[in-house]
Amino acid sequence: MPSDVEVYHDIRSGNMIGEKMKIIGINCSPRKGQTTQKGLEVCLNAARDESSKIRTNIIELAGLDIRGCLACGYCNKQLKCKQEDDFNSLISALNDKDLAGIIIGTPVYLGAMTSQCKAFLDRCVMFRRNGFIFRNMVGGVLAVGGVRNGGQELTIQTVQAAMLCQDMICVGDGFSTAHFGAVLWSGGADGIEGDETGLETAVNLGRRLAQVALKMGT
Numbered sequence: 001m002p003s004d005v006e007v008y009h010d011i012r013s014g015n016m017i018g019e020k021m022k023i024i025g026i027n028c029s030p031r032k033g034q035t036t037q038k039g040l041e042v043c044l045n046a047a048r049d050e051s052s053k054i055r056t057n058i059i060e061l062a063g064l065d066i067r068g069c070l071a072c073g074y075c076n077k078q079l080k081c082k083q084e085d086d087f088n089s090l091i092s093a094l095n096d097k098d099l100a101g102i103i104i105g106t107p108v109y110l111g112a113m114t115s116q117c118k119a120f121l122d123r124c125v126m127f128r129r130n131g132f133i134f135r136n137m138v139g140g141v142l143a144v145g146g147v148r149n150g151g152q153e154l155t156i157q158t159v160q161a162a163m164l165c166q167d168m169i170c171v172g173d174g175f176s177t178a179h180f181g182a183v184l185w186s187g188g189a190d191g192i193e194g195d196e197t198g199l200e201t202a203v204n205l206g207r208r209l210a211q212v213a214l215k216m217g218t
């Protein structure tokens, strides 16, 4: 098959429809381009290094108006939300047949995910209600805290809980660190750039997520 022809694999159903796979990072910090963004870039660079099939993109929630779910039921039978805010502009990127994986990146706020992250995850309930659109998509989580042990692991696990509710396949930071996900610390003298241990988990999470997505696509 010529390399310039894009034929897509739908990894969610196992049907062959293409050769390119998208992994999207969601930066749930209210601050654009800061430590969570840097961590996600490291993670997604590592994902792309796994295969030329992998395409990546980061959506920054900073500056977007994404309100909490109102439980009105409007999305029960349609991929639409009654609230006229910026979540609606993200729906098409998330309902993309080439989307193979999602990495949620969040700062740790008081030992948990940011309110932006929680609002985003709750609003994603529409994908569950309309045929489990995220089923078998690979999910990973990156958490950045200002202190070394500031709640990153708990934060990661609560985001993973939302992924499991979507029937996603959660992966952690793979070999050789192999724990819950990417655990980063921004408060050291050199910021996250100086957090070698944390950066290693970000690289491993990106690699692991890409490897599993590729396996699912074969």
Ligand SMILES: Cc1cc2nc3c(=O)[nH]c(=O)nc-3n(C[C@H](O)[C@H](O)[C@H](O)COP(=O)(O)O)c2cc1C
Residues within 6 Å of the ligand: 029, 030, 031, 034, 035, 036, 037, 107, 108, 109, 110, 111, 112, 144, 145, 146, 147, 148, 149, 150, 151, 186
């Ligand atoms: C309201 C608030 C609460 C925070 N709580 C924690 C915390 O519980 N644990 C921690 O390690 N860092 C905490 N931090 C620090 C941030 O997680 C840290 O600065 C992070 O790198 C910010 O990510 P960003 O640069 O992408 O915005 C808190 C920061 C804010 C503003």
